Amino acid sequence: xxxxxxxxxxxxxxxxxxxxxxxxxxxxxxxxxxxxxxxxxxxxxxxxxxxxxxxxxxxxxxxxxxxxxxxxxxxxxxxxxxxxxxxxxxxxxxxxxxxxxxxxxxxxxxxxxxxxxxxxxxxxxxxxxxxxxxxxxxxxxxxxxxxxxxxxxxxxxxxxxxxxxxxxxxxxxxxxxxxxxxxxxxxxxxxxxxxxxxxxxxxxxxxxxxxxxxxxxxxxxxxxxxxxxxxxxxxxxxxxxxxxxxxxxxxxxxxxxxxxxxxxxxxxxxxxxxxxxxxxxxxxxxxxxxxxxxxxxxxxxxxxxxxxxxxxxxxxxxxxxxxxxxxxxxxxxxxxxxxxxxxxxxxxxxxxxxxxxxxxxxxxxxxxxxxxxxxxxxxxxxxxxxxxxxxxxxxxxxxxxxxxxxxxxxxxxxxxxxxxxxxxxxxxxxxxxxxxxxxxxxxxxxxxxxxxxxxxxxxxxxxxxxxxxxxxxxxxxxxxxxxxxxxxxxxxxxxxxxxxxxxxxxxxxxxxxxxxxxxxxxxxxxxxxxxxxxxxxxxxxxxxxxxxxxxxxxxxxxxxxxxxxxxxxxxxxxxxxxxxxxxxxxxxxxxxxxxxxxxxxxxxxxxxxxxxxxxxxxxxxxxxxxxxxxxxxxxxxxxxxxxxxxxxxxxxxxxxx
Numbered sequence: 001x002x003x004x005x006x007x008x009x010x011x012x013x014x015x016x017x018x019x020x021x022x023x024x025x026x027x028x029x030x031x032x033x034x035x036x037x038x039x040x041x042x043x044x045x046x047x048x049x050x051x052x053x054x055x056x057x058x059x060x061x062x063x064x065x066x067x068x069x070x071x072x073x074x075x076x077x078x079x080x081x082x083x084x085x086x087x088x089x090x091x092x093x094x095x096x097x098x099x100x101x102x103x104x105x106x107x108x109x110x111x112x113x114x115x116x117x118x119x120x121x122x123x124x125x126x127x128x129x130x131x132x133x134x135x136x137x138x139x140x141x142x143x144x145x146x147x148x149x150x151x152x153x154x155x156x157x158x159x160x161x162x163x164x165x166x167x168x169x170x171x172x173x174x175x176x177x178x179x180x181x182x183x184x185x186x187x188x189x190x191x192x193x194x195x196x197x198x199x200x201x202x203x204x205x206x207x208x209x210x211x212x213x214x215x216x217x218x219x220x221x222x223x224x225x226x227x228x229x230x231x232x233x234x235x236x237x238x239x240x241x242x243x244x245x246x247x248x249x250x251x252x253x254x255x256x257x258x259x260x261x262x263x264x265x266x267x268x269x270x271x272x273x274x275x276x277x278x279x280x281x282x283x284x285x286x287x288x289x290x291x292x293x294x295x296x297x298x299x300x301x302x303x304x305x306x307x308x309x310x311x312x313x314x315x316x317x318x319x320x321x322x323x324x325x326x327x328x329x330x331x332x333x334x335x336x337x338x339x340x341x342x343x344x345x346x347x348x349x350x351x352x353x354x355x356x357x358x359x360x361x362x363x364x365x366x367x368x369x370x371x372x373x374x375x376x377x378x379x380x381x382x383x384x385x386x387x388x389x390x391x392x393x394x395x396x397x398x399x400x401x402x403x404x405x406x407x408x409x410x411x412x413x414x415x416x417x418x419x420x421x422x423x424x425x426x427x428x429x430x431x432x433x434x435x436x437x438x439x440x441x442x443x444x445x446x447x448x449x450x451x452x453x454x455x456x457x458x459x460x461x462x463x464x465x466x467x468x469x470x471x472x473x474x475x476x477x478x479x480x481x482x483x484x485x486x487x488x489x490x491x492x493x494x495x496x497x498x499x500x501x502x503x504x505x506x507x508x509x510x511x512x513x514x515x516x517x518x519x520x521x522x523x524x525x526x527x528x529x530x531x532x533x534x535x536x537x538x539x540x541x542x543x544x545x546x547x548x549x550x551x552x553x554x555x556x557x558x559x560x561x562x563x564x565x566x567x568x569x570x571x572x573x574x575x576x577x578x579x580x581x582x583x584x585x586x587x588x589x590x591x592x593x594x595x596x597x598x599x600x601x602x603x604x605x606x607x608x609x610x611x612x613x614x615x616x617x618x619x620x621x622x623x624x625x626x627x628x629x630x631x632x633x634x635x636x637x638x639x640x641x642x643x644x645x646x647x648x649x650x651x652x653x654x655x656x657x
Contacts, residue, residue, distance in 0.1 A: 014084050016076030019228050020238035022419045023426040024455035026070035027440065028173070028187045028244045030218065032581035033064040041067040041186055047413065047421055048428045049406035052588040053251045055606035063608030065190075065581045069176075070242050070426070072096070072183040072224055075419050076235070083416050089151050089181025093229040096183040098242060099145035099222040100160045100172045101491030104499040106139035108473040109211040112369035113435045113443035115479065119369075123472040127499065128213050133468065141170045141216060142490065153177045165216040168195045172220045173244065183226075187244030188218025192500035192577050200503055200577070201570045201653070209507075209653045210437065210498040217500035220244045222490035223459050241457045243493050245440035246501050248429060248527055249561075250298050250586040252603065255526040256291045256360045257378070260427035262446060263455065265381040270448045279387045279396040281324045286400065288384060289314040289323070289342065292360060297586055297603035298529035299510060300558040300638075301361060301519030308555075308599040312342075315599070326398035339392045347377060349385040356513070361520040365435040365443065368654050377521060378433050423455045431524050437504070439527045442496045444478075444485045460487035502580050503573035506565055507654050511639025514647065518639035529586055530640075531558035532605035536616060538589060541598060552597060559619050560640035561605065567642075569649050582611050 026044075033040045039060050060066055074087040074094060087094065108124040128139055143163035153176060160172040173187040194200070198214030224240040267273040279285065293314040296307035306312050313319065322335045323342070347358040351374050358377070366373035380388070390396055407413050413421050435443040444450055452458045460466060466489050469477050478485055484492070498504030510522035510530045522530055533541075533555070540546060540554035561584060565572040584605035591602040607615055626637040641647040 012082060012084075013078040013080060015078055016084050016087070016230060016235060017079050018236050018238075019074050019076045019087060019226075020419070021072050021074055021224060021226060021240035022422040023070075023072070024238075024240050024423050024453075025426060025457065026072055026185065026224065026240060026242045027068070027426045027430060028070040028185050028242055029068035029247050030187045030190045030244060031058075031065040031067035031247060032190045033060040033062070033066045034189060035060045035062070035064070035066075039066075041069045041184075043071050043184070044068045045425050045429055046071065046410045047407055048425050049408070051408055052601075055585040055587040058247075058251065058585050059608065063582075063610060065247050065585075067173075067186045067189070068248070069184040069186045071178065072185070072240055072242075073422065074182075074226060074228060074237065076228075076230075083419070085415070086418075087228060087230075089149075089177070091230070093149070093227075094181055095147055095149045095227045096175065096177070097145050097147050097223075097225045097227075098175050098183065098185055099490045100143070100185075100187070100220040100242070100244065101163070101222050101489075102141040102165075102170070102172060102216070102218065102220045103139075103489075103491035103495040104219070104497065105141075105165065105216055106136050107495035108469075109207055110437045110496065110498065111207060113365045113437070114473070114475045115443055115447070116366055116370065116373070116375060118366060118373050118375075120475050123474050125207075125472050127211050129471070130213075138164070138166050140491065141165050141172060141218075141220070143172060146175050148175050148177055148183070149181070151177060151181045152179050160220075166195055166214075168216075170216055170218055172218055183224065185224065185242045185244075187220060190218065190247075190502075190580055192217040192502055199570065200500070200573045203570075206653060210504050212499055212503065215500055217502070218244075219246070219494045219497060219501055220491060221493040223457075223488075238453075238456065239459060241459075241488070241493070243441060245430070246505060246527075247580070249583060250526055250529050250603075251429070252588050253294055253298055253526045253529075253586065254287075254291055254428065255431045255433070255524075256288075256295065256362060257381070257384075257432045258428050259430035259432045259441065259445070260424050261381070261384075262432035263427065265383045266446045266448060267454050268383050272448065272454055276383070276387060279390040280399055281391065281396050282399045282402055284387045285323070285391045285396065286314075286320075288346075288388065295525055298525035298532065298561075299519055299522050300531040301510070301517060301522070302525075303531070303556075303558060304519075309597055320400060324398050324400035326394060326396065333394055336392070336394065343388050343392050346385075346388070347379040349380045349382045351377075351379040356516065356521050361522065363434045363436070363521050363523050365433070367434060367521075368436050371655060427455075431527055434523060436523075437497050439508075439524050441493055444493075444496060447479070447485050449486050450488065457493070458487045460489050460492075465489075466492075500577060502576040505580070506562065506572050506576040507569075507650065509562065509640060509650075511641065512647075512651055512654065514635050514639050514641070518635050529561040529584075529605075532561050532584060532586055533558060533602065534605055534616070534619060535607070535612065536619075538602060538604045541602065542592070544592075548597075555598060557623075559622060562640060563622060564615055564618055568646070569653055582608055584615075 076084045141163035143160040159174040176184040194214045202208045221243040293306040296303035362378040364375045364378045366375035431439040508523040508528045511518045537554040589604045591600045592598040593600045
């Protein structure tokens with residue numbers, strides 16, 4: 001029995017007997033930058049409130065999008081389960097292992113989230129069904145695991161560059177270590193292609209949308225593990241997972257419901273986490289409304305209602321004072337009805353009707369598959385509804401404004417809170433909705449069978465290969481014990497996603513129902529913008545020598561983010577494959593303080609220098625066309641469609657049942 005060390009200051013046992021990797025689910029993102037060294041990537045957010053991130057931090061000197069690295073840390077715990085310290089290469093022998101794989105082409109087609117009630121009769125065929133079972137291993141891009149140890153280590157030996165697709169080598173990224181020996185995982189460069197030149201979409205087989213036979217992309221995921229030895233003594237380490245996702249085109253815009261929100265809701269409803277006993281206005285209520293306002297920078301419909309000085313600008317201090325006001329006992333609650341009205345504006349958790357008019361104006365999982373379903377539009381979760389109901393009743397903590405500014409770095413957070421912050425921050429910038437199929441990850445994540453504990457996927461042992469689920473995948477098979485929504489293999493998370501990802505990104509729009517509204521509901525504007533403020537319009541807004549009416553018109557003018565994609569749907573998919581790295585990134589810029597019409601921070605679409613003239617010319621052409629168009633045609637143009645025929649083509653592909 002070892003003699004346990006005691007801290008002279010606290011008396012806490014400092015002998016580390018186990019460790020855990022954080023975050024439990026790390027997020028890397030692809031980028032088309034091929035610059036070597038630190039200039040070609042950046043480290044993903046490790047707190048939920050990082051300083052504003054500028055586009056120059058996301059692009060290299062050539063204008064290409066940098067890859068986002070997922071950084072993993074190890075924290076040590078004593079026998080009582082108390083956190084002792086972060087373990088670094090200076091005080092422990094740490095050997096990291098990561099295993100990235102892409103199994104999209106070897107998986108089943110996506111048609112709808114298979115856990116929806118309406119999906120009970122769906123039967124999803126295999127992608128590349130013509131490839132026989134005996135040869136399907138040629139479809140999986142699996143370079144195997146890579147090990148790394150030490151400080152500032154990188155190089156060819158640590159690259160995932162030996163995986164192939166039908167004989168074609170497809171690199172998936174690499175691992176590195178930082179100057180303290182923490183692990184960095186970087187994904188691919190956004191390369192998607194068909195070695196045999198097959199079409200990205202076959203109109204004769206509409207289910208090839210999101211399921212391009214003969215195609216690969218370099219999205220991936222897989223386990224992250226480590227062996228740790230302290231002074232020659234090995235200790236067990238809880239494993240982690242890394243998911244490589246598409247780029248984040250609006251880094252400072254947070255989704256109305258994040259992936260972290262979804263997982264917390266899932267764990268609370270399953271009894272893994274306790275039901276909240278209090279409701280904080282700042283932590284629990286404010287995000288529900290303020291994120292509607294934040295979406296003003298990526299969707300014109302949200303800008304009109306919730307934007308700067310709009311009818312419900314949830315960044316307006318006067319409105320926030322009313323919403324956070326809690327009267328003293330015995331005093332009248334003058335804003336209770338305001339809280340009730342706002343709560344009633346949201347689609348309820350027990351929603352039973354399909355009505356796009358209620359908030360949050362975001363499509364649900366069933367849109368595009370089962371359009372008459374109540375799940376065609378996003379609803380409140382049970383947990384969020386519970387907290388909002390408390391707020392309506394006046395049972396909340398009135399803690400706005402916060403007493404101190406939020407932390408700017410992980411070191412600003414107490415050590416004991418750092419692991420939880422890493423878990424939250426990684427998923428805070430990921431979307432939860434709509435799972436059709438989604439942006440970073442999709443519907444299996446709302447099933448606790450996927451996890452060994454909160455925020456840690458269940459790993460399938462290498463000695464226990466996944467069974468063959470047959471020629472088609474049904475709801476019953478997917479959700480069965482030991483089915484694919486259980487223990488995970490490398491590539492098991494990303495295989496449910498669109499193939500290639502760029503084709504789906506070109507389709508995740510708003511304005512599919514122009515007769516109702518050109519801008520809302522919408523799919524994923526927080527990661528894939530719909531409507532943006534251009535550089536030229538921003539300059540007009542900031543020029544105080546211009547007439548105010550001209551500046552207001554420029555501020556309201558929000559052209560479509562996808563405006564450079566033109567022609568039939570398959571052509572636009574291919575254009576996104578070729579040019580995803582040239583798309584605009586929405587970044588915060590200085591605004592105009594103390595102005596009734598313009599906010600102090602304005603988010604602007606920024607483009608690579610070599611694209612600005614081309615995109616500006618396209619924008620001017622669209623503006624001129626809209627100005628002279630009759631009302632019906634103008635609504636089409638406002639929604640980003642070139643014609644009614646193009647809209648119908650997109651609808652026929654996206655909306656299947």
